[in-house]
């Protein structure tokens with residue numbers, strides 16, 4: 001069964017996303033909305049990790065042997081400036097997208113397994129992740145013209 | 153003449169529910185003026201969002217006083233201290249700006265309009281050619297007239313094509329608009345001031361109406377002293393006059409409004425005090441709301457909010473069992489943590505009981521400033537004109553047709569830029585020209601040290617139009633002397649959608665001109681044209697601008713098509729005023745149909761926690777179709793909680809005697825005497841603990857700065873201190889920091905983008921012992 005592999009992927013993906021949100025919050029502290037929301041969203045990721053814990057304990061977490069190319073890497077460092085912010089937000093989109101589709105995969109498996117506990121965790125998590133993606137997209141849309149056309 | 157400094161709300165004229173609020177004519181004339189020689193010019197007061205109808209007294213070409221208009225639906229003849237003393241006296245102040253100023257060699261020197269406008273047009277043209285329209289920003293006011301806002305909106309959106317336009321209304325009224333859009337699909341005040349006449353209970357959420365809109369409080373007091381007094385419920389961390397008059401006072405801990413409101417909503421649902429038929433037929437989102445608030449039992453949040461659980465249940469019960477309830481919301485919610493989400497819960501309470509659009513059953517998401525409603529309608533504040541939806545291509549096409557421009561010129565790739573972001577872009581150097589009209593950000597924005605640095609930066613070309621050389625004007629590159637209220641004609645709309653015409657009573661001094669003139673002149677010099685080469689701004693006077701706006705409003709919720717200057721000469725009318733509502737509409741949504749349909753709605757909404765925009769496709773899938781939206785959000789702890797280093801929470805706010813940054817009110821001797829200097833209010837418990845006495849000077853420090861102020865001891869909730877936000881530096885010789893916004897941090901609500909003026913962590917240190925007497929100014933908050 002490959003579910004444990006995917007649960008592990010999800011676990012590390014959420015961790016990486018949380019760390020990256022924190023990194024961007026820190027690195028772009030002069031953008032108060034980015035700082036504040038990235039911190040809030042990092043906390044959400046960690047809550048999801050915590051919610052996943054009992055399920056992980058049940059199935060056991062296997063290191064991702066096979067789909068290792070899907071491994072999620074946290075951002076190494078925040079960039080600077082208006083374009084840097086845009087790039088960092090885009091990196092967060094990539095990470096969050098991977099997390100989002102991992103939840104989709106796990107959701108499908110949970111249905112096949114009729115695992116109510118896991119389904120409950122998934123139902124909590126999925127709308128949150130899509131909201132995070134929606135916020136990132138909203139912020140990117142409003143920042144892009146100024147960063148690309150007018151930034152000093 | 154009564155002393156309306158001591159007696160802020162004036163003589164009581166009690167009345168019964170359902171009755172007519174008795175008239176009481178308040179007036180004040182300068183000493184020695186013979187009332188028989190005076191000529192009266194109709195207007196309305198612009199010193200708060202109430203918009204009290206008044207006549208300006210004119211003698212020998214000067215304003216010499218005012219009187220309330222007894223037939224005006226807003227005030228029935230009354231005026232508050234600011235209206236009586238503050239509205240007209242600044243006009244003849246010797247330090248009015250009367251000539252344009254230009255910065256040369258680091259100094260502002262006198263010049264003429266031609267030179268000043270030449271300079272503006274040259275810089276603007278060069279920047280447009282070199283950097284494009286995103287280099288231009290406009291920061292306007294809540295105190296200009298409709299005609300000025302609309303003209304500016306057309307210049308910015310159809311002429312230059314910049315999304316960077318906002319008003320200081322972002323600081324006072326953005327959450328009101330945001331909450332209305334999220335719940336009802338579109339801006340537009342549901343209630344009416346006449347709801348006070350009918351209500352059986354009035355809930356005031358973070359709304360210190362006794363000081364912010366003193367005449368509205370007079371109306372409420374007259375009901376309170378009438379034979380069938382309405383119950384009053386007050387949510388406010390301070391023991392304000394409203395709190396003292398209340399049957400139930402919930403002194404909520406700053407920053408926890410949403411948790412408290414979620415609990416009230418939960419208790420209302422748990423006690424099954426809701427109108428199930430109304431919820432089914434006229435709302436969407438009930439299940440999600442119910443589930444979200446399920447964990448907010450009164451017992452669960454009591455400690456967090458600092459309010460006894462029984463009081464939370466009492467509030468819910470009172471709301472759920474009283475016949476007609478009016479709710480009002482203001483800065484205690486708007487300028488605090490999770491502002492939009494908390495304000496939406498007030499809308500939810502009314503939707504859950506189906507209590508909208510009937511006499512006494514209303515919501516007033518209040519405005520702060522007198523003409524804030526017009527920045528919103530006209531699109532000078534981060535909205536599109538006529539409450540149009542930036543994400544609805546059809547709406548953009550309507551505007552493009554009206555203005556005869558390419559739809560792509562109109563920036564609509566995302567919502568117009570909000571004020572705090574405009575200043576951020578200026579700080580980063582991507583906005584290079586900032587035109588500021590009728591407002592004083594160097595005192596009124598958060599984190600003043602930063603704002604002064606932005607405005608003072610040589611790379612930013614700053615244009616300031618004002619009546620006085622404000623703290624902001626002193627940092628400008630060009631200063632335009634502005635005509636003030638009474639020196640120009642125009643219309644404006646108050647909190648309850650009452651449109652007033654304010655006529656020119658006297659000539660402006662020297663070379664001062666209206667902002668409308670300045671904007672029209674700029675458009676001419678920039679040669680802004682439509683697709684066919686005709687001038688984009690096809691008007692040059694207020695009535696022409698009003699006619700253009702009327703067309704823009706056609707068919708929209710804020711429909712002005714039935715209004716004209718002629719009509720408004722007879723008194724105010726509430727919009728919408730059109731063929732369907734020829735006499736205006738007193739209350740909105742009595743039929744349970746809301747402007748949420750596609751093509752009608754001003755916005756598709758946001759996630760209340762993050763502000764993530766709902767896409768048109770997602771919105772379509774929700775099938776809201778004319779129902780209201782019950783919006784839900786979880787409380788999350790805020791960033792600005794207290795620490796060991798900064799153990800107290802600062803809130804800032806308005807007081808009865810002053811408005812905005814005192815540019816007008818401090819020039820009225822009565823008002824200035826009443827509250828000449830700022831102070832800090834400390835709770836009795838904190839004062840004891842810190843060994844502080846009234847009159848002591850303390851240093852108040854936050855992460856961003858400090859101020860040194862005298863102490864006033866009050867019975868506010870322990871842990872909370874208060875500083876009035878009006879005071880800047882133009883009328884003090886001392887260089888000591890004293891503006892409240894030295895202490896506030898740059899942070900805002902994710903949906904409405906309204907800054908958090910009521911949430912800074914601070915500490916107090918005793919600097920000097922005083923004489924144990926309270927500093928003047930806070931008396932209006934004490935005793936009813």
Ligand code: SF4
Pocket residue numbers: 197198199200201202203204227230231232233234235236364365366367368
């Ligand atoms: S309540 Fe407001 S509008 Fe009325 S007189 Fe006072 S300041 Fe003016």
